[in-house]
Amino acid sequence: MHSAVINIKQKLAQFSDQWSPKIVAQMNDYHFKLVKLEGEFVWHRHADTDEVFLVLDGELTIVLRDREVRLKAGEMFVVPKGAEHKPIADSECSVMLIEPAGTINTGDAGGDMTAAADVWI
Amino acid sequence: MHSAVINIKQKLAQFSDQWSPKIVAQMNDYHFKLVKLEGEFVWHRHADTDEVFLVLDGELTIVLRDREVRLKAGEMFVVPKGAEHKPIADSECSVMLIEPAGTINTGDAGGDMTAAADVWI
Helix, strand or coil: CCCCCEEHHHHHCCCCCECCCEEEEEECCEEEEEEEEEEECCCECCCCCCEEEEEEECEEEEEECCCEEEEECCEEEEECCCCCEEEEEEEEEEEEEEEECCCCCCCCCCCCCCCCCCCEC | CCCCCEEHHHHHCCCCCECCCEEEEEECCEEEEEEEEEEECCCECCCCCCEEEEEEECEEEEEECCCEEEEECCEEEEECCCCCEEEEEEEEEEEEEEEECCCCCCCCCCCCCCCCCCCEC
16 A cells, blocks of 8 residues: 555545544654544643644644634644643534654544554555 | 634635745645646656645646656646656646645755745745
8 A cells, every 4th residue: 555546535535434543554653544524522632743734625623722723624734842722613524734754543532432543545 | 823713715826937936824834835837847846745746727747757647727646655657737826735844846856946944934
């Protein structure tokens, strides 16, 4: 899968579950993941890494402790390492996440919304 | 610049020179760069890293020693570490590159098309 052409729309059409990132590519020890988000996630942080959100479709709000960041399709944001954040989407949006392989979606928070970090599509 | 919203289309509108990557975001020690490509690049390789090409607009061919990869907008490809490659675009295309900070566009080849690796927009 490492050196195949990845068509993002085709990959997005292959799943419908939300808050469950799917890996589509690996670059060195980083993963590119697609995820569909709707509703409100849990506050969490990634103590050891920055995390990139690239919105592919729809709109996403990332709430930080000191501000809210509003992203629409074609916009990206880097959540700094260690920054507490909570993604919120009023209606479903599709996002590409770029982060180190093995990064857990709920970071240090755990809980019911924790998803596997090793699912490829 | 690290934690601002990055609007990709707005960033692309800010430059017109080709084969000259512009950094728009940093994640840990990786850079996200935008570049406009037209024509044929030089054969080169990056001995120490994979390199991601995400086509934003237009079409791009990446020639490898054993095959050609054709990408259109919304498609991405990971050039494996050490793999010789040559990007070609019949007409101008816009691409996001993701690779370690400091990665030189011409890799080990050098030459006239070598661009600075530290230009932000």
